[in-house]
Amino acid sequence: MSAVLTKGHGGFEMLEFRNDINVPEPNSNQVLVKVLAAGVNNTDINTRTAWYSKSVTGQTDSKDFQGNDIDGGWAGVPLNFPIIQGADCYGEIVAVGVGVNSERIGERVLVRTMQQYAVEYRPYECWTMGSECDGAFAEFMVAFSEESFKIESDWSAAELASIPCAYSTAENLLERSNVMAGEVVLITGASGGVGSAAIQLAKRRGASVVAIASKSKAVAVKEIGADEVINREDRLISSLEKESIDVVIDLVAGSDWADLLDVLKRGGRYAAAGAIAGPIVELDIRTLYLKDLTLMGCTVQDSQVFKNLIGYIERNEIKPLVSRTYPLKDIVSAQKDFLAKKYVGKLVLLP
Template identity: 50%
Template sequence: MNKDEIPQLMYGIYLKGHGDYDMLEYREDIPVPELGADEVLIKVSAAGVNNTDLNTRIGWYSKGDANSEDASWSGSAIGFPRIQGADVCGRIVAVGKNVSEDRLNERVLIEPCIREVKGELLEQAWYYGSECNGGFAQFTTVASRHAHAVNSTMSDIELASFPCSYSTAENLLTRSRVTENDTVFITGASGGVGSAAIQLAKARGAQVIAVTSPSKVDELKDLGADKVVLRDEDWLTTLGENSVEVVIDLVAGDKFPLLLDLLKPFGRYAVSGAIGGAHVNLDVRTLYLKDLDLLGCTIFKEEVFINLIKRIENGDVKPLVAASYPLKNIVDAQKAFTEKKHTGKIVLRLD
C-alpha cells in the first residue's frame, strides 16, 4: 500500500463503555490514527480474541464496580470509545520520521505489553487495546520497538494466535525459571495461554502435566503434555503431594490450596489468570514452611517477546486456531469464546 492509498477513515469496533455485548459497535467512519515520529502504521489483517477484551468490557478488573477508576488491566480508568485488540498481525504501511523506511511492508506481530507511547517511556506498562487503542480496526499505530518483524510461512490468522497467549505463557515460564529439570503442572491447559504453555515448556525440555476436561485429553497429549489430569480429579491422590517443581496457574479458584500442596519445597507458583475465581484460600503456613515462591505475572520481561518470535520462526510452537470470524461478527466470536468449548484461539479477520 502506497502512502497516498491510506484512507482518512477506517472500519473497526468501538467499545463504547463497560457492559454487555451492546457496548461493541462496528463502525466505518473511525479516523485513521495519526502517526507519531517514533511509530509505525500497521494495516491489520488479523486480531485474536482474549480474556482481557471481555474482562475490560465488563469491568472485571475493578475491585469496586464496573465503572470505577480501576476498571482496566493497569488499574486505571478506560477512555471511551476504545478500540480493543491485543493480538495483532499485519503489515507496516507507513513509518514516522524517526523510523527507517526499510520497515515498510514488513509483516509484524505487535508486542501486547507496551512500554513506549508517542515517544514517551511509560512508568507502568500498558496493555495494547486496553490503555490505548489496539487492533480491532483496519489500521493501528504502535511504537516501532513494539512491532516485531516475523519471518514465517504461517498465515496471518495463524500468526495472530500467538502474541498475547504465547507471550503470557513465555513470561510465566521465564519468571518461574523453568528448565529441563522441572515438572510443570498447568491449569486451564486447553485455553490459549495454557496450550501455549504446554508447547513452550516442552521446548525448554520440561515435563508437563496438564489439567483439562475429558473431551480435550487427546488434544493436549498431541500438543506434548506428558500426563493429563481432569479438572474434577483428585490431584493429590493421582500425583501425590510435593510432586512438581512449578505450577502455571490460569484458573485460581477453589482448588488453589491443592496447587501449593502439589509443589515441592522451594517450588514456584506463577499465575496470570483467575477464571475459576479471584478470591482463594491461602494457608500461609504452607507458603513459608515449604519456602515457596508465589509469582504474579503481568508485565513481560524485556526478552520475552523477542524469544517468542524466535520460537515461532524456528517452528518450536504451532498455532492453534479454533475458529475465525469476520471483524464485524465480534459478538459471535466473543460468545463462542465464553463457551470455552474450543482449544486454542479464536481470531478475527480484517482482510
C-alpha cells in the same frame, strides 16, 4: 475504516462495529499497521466487563457482570472510552511517523501486547494494547516502531495473530518461574490460549507437563504435548502425589487453589497470570513458609520475552493452535464462543 468500538464497561451491547472510523496517523516513532488478523483474548473481555475491578469476585465466564468504572481496567485506573480493543496484532506496516526509517514500510510485523516504550521502559509499567492505547480490532492501528517486530514466517495471518498475547503471557510465566529441563510443570486451564501455549513452551524447555483440562479436551491437550492430563472436575490432590510438582503455572485460581500449593515440592515455584475460576482464594500461610515456596504474579514482560517468541516462530520451534476464524464484524459470536470454551487453542478475527 472498519473497526469495533468498545463504548464502555458492560455487556456485548458495548461492542459497536462501524465502517466510518478515521484511519489513525502515526506520530513520532510510530508506524501505521494494516491489521491482517487479530486474536481473541481473555483480557479483551475482562476489560470490557470491568472484571479487573476489585468489586468483582466471580469467575470470568459469569454472565457479563460489570465492575466499577473507577478501577475496571487491568492497571486499576479509569479507561477513556470509546476505545478500540484487540491485544493481538499481526499486520503490515504501511506508513511511518517522524523518526522511523521509511524502509520499514512493507514489513510484516507482530506487535507486542505489553508495550513499555510508552513508559520509557520503567520496571513493572506498560501500556496494554486495547486498553491504554487502541488495539487491533480494526483495519488499521498505530503502534510504536520499537514495539513492532518484523517476522519472517510461512504461517498464515491467523496463525501469526494467535501468538502475541497468549504466547508472551505463557513465556513470561515460564521465564519468571525459571522453568528448566527435567522439571515437572503443572499447567491449569491447559486447553485455552495461554495454557496450550504454555504446554508447548514448557516442552520446548525440556520440562515434563501435567495439564489440567476438561475430560472432553484431554485428547487434544495430549496432542499439544502434555505428558499427563488431569480432569479438571477431579480433586487435584486425589490425582497427584503431594510434593510432586516443581512449578505451577496457574491461569485458573478459584475455590480449589490451595491444592496447587499442596502438590508443589518444597522450594517449588508458583506463577499466576489469570484467575478464570475466580480471583478470591484461601491461603494457609503455613504452607507458604514451611515449604519455602515462591509465589509470583506475572504481568509486565521483559522485552526479551517477545524477542524469544519471534525466534521460536522463525525457527519453527513452536506451532500455532488456531481453532476458528471469524470476520471482524462477528466479534460478539467470537467472544461468546471464547467464553463457552468450545475450542482448544485460539480464536482469531479477520478484518
